[in-house]
Structures are given as C-alpha cells and as structure tokens.
Amino acid sequence: MAKLKLTKGELKRQRDSLRQFQRYLPTLQLKKQQLQIEILHQKAYLEQKELEEQTKRKAMIVWAGLLSEKKDLRYLLKIQKIEVTYKNIAGVSVPEFKQIIFEDVEYDLFLEPLWLDKALEQIKELVSLEKEITIIKEGIGLLEEELRITTQRVNLFEKIKIPEAQEAIRKIKVYLGDQMANAVGRSKIAKKKIEAIVWQEAII
Numbered sequence: 735m736a737k738l739k740l741t742k743g744e745l746k747r748q749r750d751s752l753r754q755f756q757r758y759l760p761t762l763q764l765k766k767q768q769l770q771i772e773i774l775h776q777k778a779y780l781e782q783k784e785l786e787e788q789t790k791r792k793a794m795i796v797w798a799g800l801l802s803e804k805k806d807l808r809y810l811l812k813i814q815k816i817e818v819t820y821k822n823i824a825g826v827s828v829p830e831f832k833q834i835i836f837e838d839v840e841y842d843l844f845l846e847p848l849w850l851d852k853a854l855e856q857i858k859e860l861v862s863l864e865k866e867i868t869i870i871k872e873g874i875g876l877l878e879e880e881l882r883i884t885t886q887r888v889n890l891f892e893k894i895k896i897p898e899a900q901e902a903i904r905k906i907k908v909y910l911g912d913q914m915a916n917a918v919g920r921s922k923i924a925k926k927k928i929e930a931i932v933w934q935e936a937i938i
Contacts, residue, residue: 738902738905738906740906740909740910741906742910745903745906745907745910748899748902749899749903751895752896752899752900755891755895755896759888759896762884762887762888762891763888765824765884766885766888768823768824769823769824769826769880769884772823772824772877773874776877777874780867780871783866783867783870784867786863787863787867790860791860794856794860811836811854811858812836812839813836814836815834815835816833816835816865817831817832817833817835818830818832819832823877824880826876826877827876828873828877829873831865831866834858834862836858
C-alpha cells in the first residue's frame with residue numbers, strides 16, 4: 735500500500751472509495767450466491783443425465799451381440815450438426831445442449847437386418863446423451879471458474895479494501911483532529927501573548 739497522505743483531499747478520496755466498495759460488495763455477494771445455486775442445480779442435472787447414460791448403456795447390451803455382426807456402422811452415424819445455445823447466468827455465457835442432427839443415410843432395407851433401425855436409434859440417443867453430458871460439464875467448469883474469481887473479489891473487498899479504507903479514514907481524521915487541536919492551542923498562546931503585550935503597553 736502506498737504511503738498515506740494525511741490531508742483533507744485524501745480523506746475525501748478514501749471516503750469516496752469506501753462508499754464505492756460498500757456499494758459494489760452486495761452486488762458481488764449476490765452474484766456469488768447465484769453462481770453457487772446454479773452450480774448445485776447443474777451438478778444435480780448432470781447426475782441425472784449420467785444415470786440416464788448408464789441405463790442406456792445397459793440397455794445396449796441387448797444389441798451387443800447383434801451389433802458385433804456389423805463390421806462398421808460409422809457410415810450410418812454421420813453427424814451433420816450439433817445444436818448448442820447459450821444462456822446468461824450471473825454474467826457467464828453457459829452452453830446448453832439442444833440436439834445432434836444426424837445425416838440421413840440410406841441403406842438397403844433388404845440387405846440389412848430388421849433390427850438395425852431400432853439399434854441405430856438407440857445408438858444415436860446414447861451419442862446425444864454423451865454430448866449433452868460433455869456440454870453440461872463444460873458449463874459447470876465455466877461457472878466454477880467465475881465463482882472462484884467472484885469469491886476472490888468478495889474477499890478482496892471484505893478483508894482488504896474496505897478495512898484499509900476505514901483504517902485510512904480513521905488515521906487521517908485523528909491526524910487532522912490533532913492538527914486542529916494544535917492550531918487552536920497555538921492560537922490561544924498567541925492571543926495570550928498579544929494580550930500581554932497590549933497590557934504592558936497600556937501600563938506604560
């Protein structure tokens with residue numbers, strides 16, 4: 735911290751800074767609270783989606799034997815587009831999964847087994863769910879990073895900036911008060927000296 739100037743100008747500056755810190759702190763505290771609530775909400779949602787993924791993976795075991803007969807299904811599962819939107823949460827742009835659009839790939843219904851359509855539908859649902867989970871985790875990461883920064887700022891204001899401004903104001907007020915008292919004291923001494931001189935001249 736720079737050396738404190740014990741002046742009226744510095745007193746005003748410190749008071750202005752203190753008012754600014756005290757006005758800004760509640761906004762930061764509110765943001766911190768909003769981020770904490772949203773992170774809890776997103777983590778609960780992630781847990782729900784991960785449970786869905788586990789359930790779908792177990793369901794895919796039914797198709798495991800049949801799918802092993804197919805050497806390569808990748809040509810039937812081409813992703814055309816991943817749709818993601820963004821929502822603002824306490825000033826953070828958080829991604830939100832919408833859907834995966836797969837390319838319409840034609841194949842010979844007579845050459846492929848009857849179960850293939852159903853299997854492909856299940857695989858697409860699982861791929862979409864995996865992508866959604868990835869995006870949820872990404873959003874949580876962004877929110878947690880913003881929470882870390884916001885918490886640092888709250889601590890900076892609460893534990894450093896506001897106490898420093900209050901202490902600076904106290905020191906300046908004490909110093910200026912002492913200066914005023916000294917000035918009054920000197921004024922009284924000067925007045926007494928003047929009165930003494932006047933009295934002596936009057937006697938003469």
